[in-house]
Amino acid sequence: MTLVSEVRLRQILDSRGNRTVEADVVTESGGFGRAAAPSGASTGEYEAIELDPSEAIASAREHAVPRLEGSVFVGDQRDVDRTLRAADGTDDFSEIGANSAVAISMAAAKAAADVIGAPLYQHLGGAFRGEEFPTPLGNVVGGGEHAADATAIQEFLSVPVGAPSVQDAVFANAAVHSAVHDLLDERDIAAGKGDEGAWAPSIDDDEAFEIVAEATDTVADEFGFDVRFGLDVAASEMYDDDAEEYAYRDTTRSTDEQIDYIADLVDEYDLAYVEDPLDENDYEGFAELTQRVGDRTLVCGDDLFVTNVERLRAGIEQGAGNSILVKPNQIGTLSDAVDAVELAVESGYEPVISHRSGETEDTTIAHLAVATGAPYIKTGAVGGERTAKLNELIRIEQNVSRL
Ligand SMILES: C=C(OP(=O)(O)O)C(=O)O
Numbered sequence: 474m475t476l477v478s479e480v481r482l483r484q485i486l487d488s489r490g491n492r493t494v495e496a497d498v499v500t501e502s503g504g505f506g507r508a509a510a511p512s513g514a515s516t517g518e519y520e521a522i523e524l525d526p527s528e529a530i531a532s533a534r535e536h537a538v539p540r541l542e543g544s545v546f547v548g549d550q551r552d553v554d555r556t557l558r559a560a561d562g563t564d565d566f567s568e569i570g571a572n573s574a575v576a577i578s579m580a581a582a583k584a585a586a587d588v589i590g591a592p593l594y595q596h597l598g599g600a601f602r603g604e605e606f607p608t609p610l611g612n613v614v615g616g617g618e619h620a621a622d623a624t625a626i627q628e629f630l631s632v633p634v635g636a637p638s639v640q641d642a643v644f645a646n647a648a649v650h651s652a653v654h655d656l657l658d659e660r661d662i663a664a665g666k667g668d669e670g671a672w673a674p675s676i677d678d679d680e681a682f683e684i685v686a687e688a689t690d691t692v693a694d695e696f697g698f699d700v701r702f703g704l705d706v707a708a709s710e711m712y713d714d715d716a717e718e719y720a721y722r723d724t725t726r727s728t729d730e731q732i733d734y735i736a737d738l739v740d741e742y743d744l745a746y747v748e749d750p751l752d753e754n755d756y757e758g759f760a761e762l763t764q765r766v767g768d769r770t771l772v773c774g775d776d777l778f779v780t781n782v783e784r785l786r787a788g789i790e791q792g793a794g795n796s797i798l799v800k801p802n803q804i805g806t807l808s809d810a811v812d813a814v815e816l817a818v819e820s821g822y823e824p825v826i827s828h829r830s831g832e833t834e835d836t837t838i839a840h841l842a843v844a845t846g847a848p849y850i851k852t853g854a855v856g857g858e859r860t861a862k863l864n865e866l867i868r869i870e871q872n873v874s875r876l
């Protein structure tokens with residue numbers, strides 16, 4: 474029997490040292506799953522609501538746990554997630570917290586996988602999954618909300634498009650991270666690391682472009698396959714609604730100038746990927762940019778879509794973007810995240826499964842990416858909470874994942 478017998482919730486630490494929610498789900502047959510909620514810093518305005526972890530846990534214990542225990546089968550993920558939604562009773566999980574919801578949703582999936590003795594990606598994706606792997610996008614330089622006094626653009630991402638295996642791709646991204654450090658050193662630029670382990674030097678974006686372009690070229694030569702790069706501009710964080718302009722370190726750009734700037738960058742650096750190049754309310758700007766460069770790069774909506782099928786549908790109708798970032802905690806359950814992936818794929822949008830800047834050792838997103846056949850995963854390049862997912866992808870590729 475896969476009936477939930479117990480749901481336990483606790484507070485643990487995330488990678489920023491903040492408290493977050495961890496859930497254990499136990500089944501009557503002794504199946505066990507454990508998962509933890511990640512947490513964003515550059516959060517989208519339309520994301521599901523993360524509550525203070527102690528409030529989220531108290532509320533989930535009161536409203537959700539009694540509906541799950543003894544009543545819901547973990548193998549029926551949709552029922553688990555419907556129950557969470559019904560227990561919450563709001564559109565945005567503001568009652569039990571998206572942090573409690575996502576932790577329970579993911580822990581239930583892991584308990585179901587445990588019961589059948591299959592890796593999580595096979596439970597979620599079916600017996601024939603595990604032959605195709607996502608290309609990892611590795612954050613190597615960054616700033617924005619993830620590091621003070623660093624680049625204005627939040628993330629410069631290594632994209633090893635030519636890697637023959639996930640393992641090669643993961644190693645290439647780590648090599649780019651290391652090559653960036655060497656180049657910073659040569660220029661006598663000191664750098665600490667941001668929240669996701671990317672270098673966070675006090676340089677402007679132009680210099681970061683030069684360095685990352687050189688680092689990716691060096692690693693491409695060394696590894697013998699194509700390594701390009703991309704960006705998460707996280708433009709909502711730069712956008713001033715009143716002035717209607719984007720604030721960079723030493724300049725500002727109007728929306729038209731921002732579109733021109735990003736389109737020029739795509740061509741100058743052959744960018745493989747551009748996430749959130751415009752404000753989260755600017756479908757029109759996304760559509761214009763996609764029309765200009767969407768044939769040669771991914772234009773990905775993170776804060777724009779927030780893993781929400783309604784917002785994605787609006788984007789599809791307007792031709793805004795050609796890719797969606799999928800973060801389970803942005804929407805609150807695995808079912809909702811999978812719905813977003815499915816709508817994206819049906820509509821010709823590329824799904825990118827993603828971590829948050831605040832993470833734990835949880836590896837669910839590695840399994841979700843393989844389960845859904847997503848072509849990309851964004852989960853950092855180095856750092857324990859990032860390598861937890863990357864190393865899990867390597868294990869899945871080698872068929873030795875035991876989750
Ligand atoms: C991972 C990201 O950062 P955060 O988790 O802070 O939203 C992102 O913006 O894509």
Ligand SMILES: [Mg+2]
Nearest residue numbers: 705748749775
């Ligand atoms: Mg983003």
